[in-house]
Amino acid sequence: MSEEEIVNYPVVVIVGRPNVGKSTWFNRVIGEQAAIVEDRPGITRDRHRRMAAWLGVDFWIVDTGGWMPSGSELDDKVSRQVEEAVREADLVIFMVDAAIGVTDEDELIAAWLRRTNVPVLLAANKSDNDRREQERWQFMSLGLGEPLSVSALHGRRSGDFLDEVVARIPHVEAPVEEIEAIKPDGVPRVALVGRPNVGKSTLFNRLVGAERSVVHDMPGTTRDAIDTLVETPEGPLVFIDTAGMRRRSKIDDSTEYYSLVRALKAIDGADIAMLIIDATVGVTSQDQRLAERIDVAGCPILVVLNKWELLESEDRRSVEADLARMLYFIDDAPVLKLSALTGMGVHKLRPVLQETIEQYHRKIPTRDVNRIIAEAQQKQPAGGGARVLFAVQGSNDPPTFTLFVNRELPQPYIRYLERSIREAFQFGSTPLKMRVRKKGD
Numbered sequence: 001m002s003e004e005e006i007v008n009y010p011v012v013v014i015v016g017r018p019n020v021g022k023s024t025w026f027n028r029v030i031g032e033q034a035a036i037v038e039d040r041p042g043i044t045r046d047r048h049r050r051m052a053a054w055l056g057v058d059f060w061i062v063d064t065g066g067w068m069p070s071g072s073e074l075d076d077k078v079s080r081q082v083e084e085a086v087r088e089a090d091l092v093i094f095m096v097d098a099a100i101g102v103t104d105e106d107e108l109i110a111a112w113l114r115r116t117n118v119p120v121l122l123a124a125n126k127s128d129n130d131r132r133e134q135e136r137w138q139f140m141s142l143g144l145g146e147p148l149s150v151s152a153l154h155g156r157r158s159g160d161f162l163d164e165v166v167a168r169i170p171h172v173e174a175p176v177e178e179i180e181a182i183k184p185d186g187v188p189r190v191a192l193v194g195r196p197n198v199g200k201s202t203l204f205n206r207l208v209g210a211e212r213s214v215v216h217d218m219p220g221t222t223r224d225a226i227d228t229l230v231e232t233p234e235g236p237l238v239f240i241d242t243a244g245m246r247r248r249s250k251i252d253d254s255t256e257y258y259s260l261v262r263a264l265k266a267i268d269g270a271d272i273a274m275l276i277i278d279a280t281v282g283v284t285s286q287d288q289r290l291a292e293r294i295d296v297a298g299c300p301i302l303v304v305l306n307k308w309e310l311l312e313s314e315d316r317r318s319v320e321a322d323l324a325r326m327l328y329f330i331d332d333a334p335v336l337k338l339s340a341l342t343g344m345g346v347h348k349l350r351p352v353l354q355e356t357i358e359q360y361h362r363k364i365p366t367r368d369v370n371r372i373i374a375e376a377q378q379k380q381p382a383g384g385g386a387r388v389l390f391a392v393q394g395s396n397d398p399p400t401f402t403l404f405v406n407r408e409l410p411q412p413y414i415r416y417l418e419r420s421i422r423e424a425f426q427f428g429s430t431p432l433k434m435r436v437r438k439k440g441d
Contacts, residue, residue, distance in 0.1 A: 203340035
């Protein structure tokens with residue numbers, strides 16, 4: 001069940017100018033650091049949507065970037081994201097800064113919100129003490145009713161504020177199975193990984209069918225990892241759009257550093273990683289390092305050569321040669337050539353993803369494992385009297401095979417047996433783990 005099908009839950013959207021504490025409040029309500037928070041404007045650019053609950057009332061809460069109309073091209077894209085979120089809202093929390101007072105931007109936002117006819121709850125954030133609480137009355141001039149004091153950072157008046165939120169939204173008694181459907185446990189997770197500005201967010205938006213991540217021709221646009229549950233003809237998938245990753249030595253910005261941490265965490269928790277490479281630039285040493293990092297995480301890799309339509313035939317051959325040379329250690333990984341911008345070849349992605357995920361979760365019967373191992377040993381003995389007595393797949397995610405042996409096997413022979421298993425059961429690029437136990441251990 002997709003988020004769009006669960007239509008009964010009310011939607012609460014947090015809006016305001018940049019740096020008033022929207023993400024801090026969002027994190028407090030959901031109880032985790034899901035959105036990057038830093039004391040400077042422009043950190044949040046995409047919409048973040050999570051389930052929250054207060055006094056037994058379930059609702060969606062949506063964090064948005066700062067509304068900045070008539071700014072730069074990127075500001076305009078962020079503002080359109082905010083406007084789209086408000087159109088879907090049952091209640092808008094308009095957050096202002098009690099420490100600064102009413103600004104021209106606050107007045108512009110208030111005028112826009114009055115035109116939307118969406119219920120608005122005015123939050124005077126940073127009301128960290130009694131004196132600050134008294135400052136809230138100046139916001140009456142915005143014409144949106146009585147402002148409520150709250151401190152997102154310190155939690156002051158948070159309970160009272162949430163009481164008011166749930167009093168203004170519909171209450172839905174959801175069946176248990178629908179609540180479970182919101183939590184995508186067991187749904188395959190696909191992380192979109194790559195260097196900055198290779199087209200990850202453009203591909204993410206095309207895959208999920210909505211403009212959920214801000215796309216702009218500037219490196220570093222995506223700051224957080226954005227999760228979206230999507231129903232596909234092949235089954236549900238969770239797509240994770242991650243920030244572009246550079247070498248740690250090149251990172252001198254704390255926000256970019258935490259974006260990198262989130263991206264690495266997304267890789268570790270993914271069932272499959274799509275390594276997106278800008279074909280117009282070619283395969284770089286950073287692409288190689290990212291592939292190595294994904295390989296270490298133990299999840300399958302799908303290589304995507306984006307912007308393929310922009311290359312001439314000679315350039316395409318050069319990119320393919322570089323791919324084989326620099327990413328030789330994942331030579332079994334599927335490679336798709338497409339254009340996230342035009343949609344060329346994108347339709348091939350989901351079937352390949354599903355096939356790769358199925359391989360990652362595959363469990364092979366013990367008798368079949370031993371049959372392949374016996375055939376491999378008959379074709380090429382280990383030598384020195386060493387042999388596998390029995391083999392079993394102990395677990396999956398990734399598939400892990402335990403070989404019970406009479407004496408130590410040489411590493412090249414273990415790799416030979418791994419190749420035999422991979423080819424016999426068509427594991428493709430799925431990483432396999434091979435464990436060896438001596439008889440009597």
